[in-house]
Amino acid sequence: MEFKDYYAVLGVERDATQEEIKRAYRRLARKYHPDVSQETDADARFKELGEAYEVLKDPEKRLAYDQVGQGQRAGEDFRPPPDWDAGFEFRGGGYTQEGYSHEQSAAFSDFFESLFGQRRGSGQGFAGSSGDPGGMRYRARGEDHxxxxxxALEDAYRGAVRTLTxxxxxxxxxxxxxxxxxxxKVRIPKGxxxxxxxxxxxxxxxxxGGGRAGDLYLEIEFESHRRYRVEGRDVTLILPVAPWEVALGATIAVPLPEGSVELKVPADSQDGRRLRLKGRGIPGEPPGDCYVALKIVxxxxxNDDVKAAYRQLEAVANFNPRAAAEGRS
Incomplete structure (x- = not known):
């Protein structure tokens, strides 16, 4: 996916004011409007202009775009980090309706969708009205954010109160x-x-006009963890094990977000075997499970003693790890 330089699309500097951005969009939109333009690429340019303006006219989107795009150039390969927008607060509301239709706004690029495609919302209508001697006065509910x-995954296991910025x-x-x-200050519910x-x-x-304020919706994601992988309420843990532990069997203390638990590793286990700890995933009704994937290290x-032990194992095991593959050829 290619990075799009929305400032270059509108022909403005990166420190342009919102008024300068609006004027640039209106001027170019008139030039490339498909109904009047004689340019061969008018339709594509008009959609590109609408996409750029959708981002740069909005202070929240513009700030987020500026930060995630630092150091990027137009046309460069671009993949936003998975958590690039964590901590950014966006207002609700749909695409601007100034100058282009819903069908055109739906044709925004994959680049736009990767950053803001899930930020679509619907504008809040009037919450009600009340009589006013000077005419009609409306009460409008505020937009949701x-x-x-x-x-941390541990917060989902135990619940927590966290201060978020x-x-x-x-x-x-x-x-x-x-x-x-x-x-x-936010209460993170257990589970x-x-x-x-x-x-x-x-x-x-x-x-x-005295209307009720909108609500703030916080979408939860878990911080990346070197040990755990999460899917729904299930948690997978990669557990390093020694060769003798999987060959002979062992009981191992497994570190879980809620504390250690004893796990019995059956003898003759293989690398990658998954063992299930029922109900040890994220709490809920029902709770998830924890899957322990064995990784032989x-x-x-x-030193000479370890080398000698390997040579002795080679002599007595009579083991060829490629035998099965060679037998299929």
Missing amino acids: HAKVSI LQSGELDEQGRVRPRQRTL VKQGQRIRLAGQGEPGM LPPAT
Whole structure:
């Protein structure tokens, strides 16, 4: 996937004000509108302009785009890190409707979808109205906000209260985007799953005309861990074992997020064998399981005694690890 330089698409500098971005979009949109343009690539250019404007007109999207794209050039191979947007707070709401249709906005590139495709929402309508001697006054509910946050897997096992810092964008006095942070104390419920959303009532956009504030939805993801892999409520652990432990059998203390548990490794186990610890995954109704995948680690032959032990094993085992493969050829 190629990186898209939205600033170059609109022909503006990276420190352009929001007003400059709006003017550039409107000027180019008139030039390349498919209904009036004589340019052969008008349709493609118009869609590209709409995509660039969708990101750069929005302070939250623009700030996130600027940070994830630091050092990137147009056309370079690009893959956003899995957790690139963790801690960014986005407002709800759909694509802009200025200048192009829903069908055109649905044709945004894979690059856009990889960054913002899951940020689509629906704008909040009026929450109600009340009589006003000067006319009609509307109360509008505030937009919902969304953010992805990373937590430790241990928090899902035990539950926790965590202080989280979220980052969003806002405009300064000159109309340029600057970062804004806010800190929230959040209760992480025991048994929360990856992808689950926690709702914080009233922490979204303020309402209008006395309308209720929107909510903040925190999407949970787990911090990367060198030991565990998570799928739903199931947890897989790669457990290093010695050759004699799998050959002869052993009882091994397995480190789990909730504490160690004894695991019996059957004799004659092979590398990669998966052993199940029922109910030892993420808590829930029902709880997940923990799968322990055995990984045989050989002791290095760093001294004469170990080398002699390997030679003795070679002599008495009469073992050819390639026998099965050779037999199939």
